[in-house]
Amino acid sequence: MQIAAKEIANMLGGSLEGDGDAVISKPGKIEEGGAGTLTFLANPKYESFAYTTEAAALLVQKDFQPSMPVAAKALIRVEDVYDAVRKLLEKFGEERESPTGVSDKAFVHPDAVLAAGVSIGVFSVIEEGARIGAGTLIYPQVFIGKGAIIGKGCVLHPGVKVFHACEIGDNCILQANVVIGSDGFGFAPQQDGSYKKIPQIGNVILEDNIEIGANTTIDRATMGSTVIRQGVKLDNLIMVAHNVEIGDHTVVAAQAGFAGSTKIGRYCRIGGQAGFVGHISVADHTQVQAQSGVAAPVKEKGVALYGSPAIPYKDYLRSYAVFKKLPDLLRKIRELEKKINP
Amino acid sequence: MQIAAKEIANMLGGSLEGDGDAVISKPGKIEEGGAGTLTFLANPKYESFAYTTEAAALLVQKDFQPSMPVAAKALIRVEDVYDAVRKLLEKFGEERESPTGVSDKAFVHPDAVLAAGVSIGVFSVIEEGARIGAGTLIYPQVFIGKGAIIGKGCVLHPGVKVFHACEIGDNCILQANVVIGSDGFGFAPQQDGSYKKIPQIGNVILEDNIEIGANTTIDRATMGSTVIRQGVKLDNLIMVAHNVEIGDHTVVAAQAGFAGSTKIGRYCRIGGQAGFVGHISVADHTQVQAQSGVAAPVKEKGVALYGSPAIPYKDYLRSYAVFKKLPDLLRKIRELEKKINP
C-alpha cells in the first residue's frame, strides 16, 4: 500500500505540516522507522528520535511543541495519538483478510448450514449440522464438529478445532490451533487406585467479540456449559477447564490456567502463568499478578493479588522485600539471642 | 435423547417415587437444571435446590430424608449418587462417538495396516507401516507417522500428531492437537557457544487406558523410550520431555512440566503448572501442589509437596504463614535491637 501523508492526515482528521505528498508505505516504531514509514511519538522519552528519524511522516499529539526542527518530511497533529495509530493499523491491516469463498478442497457436510459470504479454507472440515454465520472466515485445516454453531463475522485461523455442540457468538477471533470443546478432565477414582472417565457431555459457549490466542484450550463442561462472556480476550497457551466461567471484558495473559468450575468476574486483568484453583468465585475488577496462584475465593471487587498462594499485591511485595533480607535477619536474631542468653 | 424416569431408575437399579413417565432429555447440575433435566443431589449444601428445582427427575442417595416436598416430578434413590451420575453421563454421551469407516478423503498409505472397524477421518494421514487396532476411531486431520502402532479401541481427536515408531496401547484417548513423539530437546554445546542437535532416535510408548489432554506434548526419547504407564491421565498443555517415565495411574493437572529423564512413580497426583527438574525419581503416591517446583528426588512414598523448590506441604504453608507477617517481624527485631543495644 502506498499512501500520501495528506490522505493520512485527512483520514485521521489531523492537521498537516510539511510535505503532504510524502509517500508512506507502512507504519513503524519511532526508534526503527526508516524511509517511507509513518511513525508516531506518544511517549515523551522517545522525543529525540523526532529530530533524527528518516520517516516520511510523524504523528504527534495536537499540542506537541518541538524543541528543534522535526526530521520527518511531514508532521501530522491529532487529538489522540494512540487511537490514531490503531486506526492506521486497521487501514494497513485490512488487506490481510479477504474472503475466498468455500474451497472445493474443504469438506462441508451436506447438512451443515453456511450463511451468506462464508469462506471455508482448504482441508477444513465442517461436520453435520454445524452452522456458520454470515461473513465468517474459516482458514484452512479448521475442524468444526457436529452441530457446532459459529456466529457472524468470525475469523477462525488455521488448525482451530471447535468440537460438537459448542457455540461461538459474533465477531470472535480464534488464533491458530485453538481447541474449543475438548473433554473436561474428569475421572472417578476407583477402589484399586485406577480412574474411570466421566463423560463430558456439556459444551463451550463463547459470547460475542471474543479473541482467543494460539494453542489455547477451552474444555467442554461435564454438564451444562463452560462460558466465556462477551469481550473477553485470552492470550496464547491458556487452559480453561470444564465448567469455568469468565466474565465480560476480562483480559488474560499467556499461559494462565483456570481449574474446573471456577468463576471469574468481569473486567478482571490476569497476568501470564497465573493459576486458579477450581470451584472458587473471583470478584469483578480483580487484578492478578503474573505467576500468582489464586487458591481462595476473592470476594471484594478491585483487589490486586500476587504470590502463590496469592495475597494482596502490596503485602506480597512488602513481605518479599524482607524475604530478600532473611539471612541477615537470621543473623540478627542469633546475635540477640547470644546477648540475652549469653 | 428422550427417556422416561422409570427407565432411568431401572437402568440404575434405583427405586422410584413420583411420576415415572416424566421425560428426561439431558442431565444437569441441580443449581442449573431446568425443565426436562435429570439432576442430582450429592453435596448436602445444595439440598435447598431439591425443593425448588424444575427438573424432571432428581437422583438422591438411598437414605435421603427430604425436609419438605421435593419439587422434581420424579425422585430416584440409588446406592451411590456419584457412580449413578457417571453411568448416566455415559448413557447420554454414547451417541457422540460413532464409527464412520475410512474416509476416501483421508490418506492411508498402502502399507499401513488397519484392523476391523477402524475409522479414519477426512484429511487424516496414516503413513507407511503404521498399524491401527480394531475399533479405533481417528478423527479428521490426524497424523500417524511411519511404523507407529495404535492399539484397539482408541480415540484420536482432530489434529493429533503421533510420530514415527511411537506405540500407543489399547483404549487410549488423545484429545485435540496432542503431539506424541516430537523430538526431545537435546543439543550438544559447542566451543563457540552454539549448539548442535543431538538426533532423537528413541520413541514414545503409551500403555493402555491412558488419556492425554488437548495440546499436550510428549517428546520421543534420545535413545530408548519415553514411557507413560497404564491408566495415566494427563490434562491439557502438559510437557513431557524425552526419556521421562510416568508410573501407573498417575494423574497430572494442566500445564505441568517434566524435564528430561525424570521418573515419576505410580498413583501420584500432580497439580497444575507444577514442574519437575530432570533426572530425578519421584516415589509412588507423591502429591504435588499446583505451581510447585520439584527439584530433588522424592524417596519416601506418599509425601505431599509445595513450593519452588518444593518442600513438605505443611512446612510450606507454615512458613508461608510467617512470610505474610515478615514486615511485622522485621519491625519487632528492630525494636528488640534497640532495647538491647540502646
Next chain:
Amino acid sequence: MQIAAKEIANMLGGSLEGDGDAVISKPGKIEEGGAGTLTFLANPKYESFAYTTEAAALLVQKDFQPSMPVAAKALIRVEDVYDAVRKLLEKFGEERESPTGVSDKAFVHPDAVLAAGVSIGVFSVIEEGARIGAGTLIYPQVFIGKGAIIGKGCVLHPGVKVFHACEIGDNCILQANVVIGSDGFGFAPQQDGSYKKIPQIGNVILEDNIEIGANTTIDRATMGSTVIRQGVKLDNLIMVAHNVEIGDHTVVAAQAGFAGSTKIGRYCRIGGQAGFVGHISVADHTQVQAQSGVAAPVKEKGVALYGSPAIPYKDYLRSYAVFKKLPDLLRKIRELEKKINP
C-alpha cells in the same frame, strides 16, 4: 540398520578391542542396553554396567581402565564419548527424514515458489506468494501463509502454521503444531471497559539454525518484527509475544513465556516455566532458573537469577533456606520479646 562394530570404530576414528564383527542394530543407554545394542560409558557412576551389559559394543573414553573384564563383545575407545554418541545418533537417525517430493494431495498456490528438492506433504497448504527454499521438507498438514518465506534445508513437522509475511531462515526445524505469526495480544482499552483490537501488521523473523519445540507459539509484531536470532533453541509450549527479540544461541526450556517487546540477550539459558515481563532488556549470558519471574531489566552479563520476582540465584537460595525455618524464627523472636518485655 545392521552394522558391525569394526565399521563403527572406523567411522568414529576409534580403536577396537574384542569382536569387530559383533552386529549392532541400535544405540542404547548402558543401564538398558540389551543384545545388539551399542552402548556407552560416559558417567563413571554407571561403570559397573560395563561388566554386566549384554550390549554388542561399548564406547568408552580413550584412557578408560576397566577394573574387571568388560562384558560387551566389543570395546571401542574414542577421544570424546559424548561427541561420538551424537555422531552415532546422526548415523542411526538419518534414515528418518527422506524427501518425498510435492504431494498431489497438497495445495500449492500457482504463485507460490518452490526451490529444487522441496517436499510438501499431504494436505499441506502453501499460499500465494510463499517461497520455500531448496531441500526444505514440509510434512503433512502444514500451513504457509501468503508471502511467507522459508529458507533452505528446513524441516516443518506436521501441523506447523507459519502466517503471512513471516520469514524463516535456513536450516530451521519447527516441531509439530508450532505457530509462527499469530496475532500479538494488543487491545486498546475503551471508556466503557471493553477493548478494541489493535491490528498486528508486523511479522516474525527467524534467522538460521533455529529449532522450535512442539506447540510453541511466536506472535507477530504489532509493527516491525518479532525476531529470533540465529542458533536459538526453544523447547515445547513456549510463548513468545509480539515484538520480542531473542538473541543468538539462547536456549529456552519448555513452557517459558516472554511478554511483549522484551529483548533477551545472546547465549542466555532460561529454565522451564520461567516468565519475563514486557519491555525489558536482559543481558547476554543470563541464566534464569526454572519458574522464575524476571520483572526488571538485567544489565550485568552472566548473572544467574531465581525467584518471582527473580533475584540473584544464590541470594534466593540463601533466603529460601531461612524461609523454611520461619516458624522457628517466629518462635525465637517471641521468646526474646518475652524475656525483654516480661
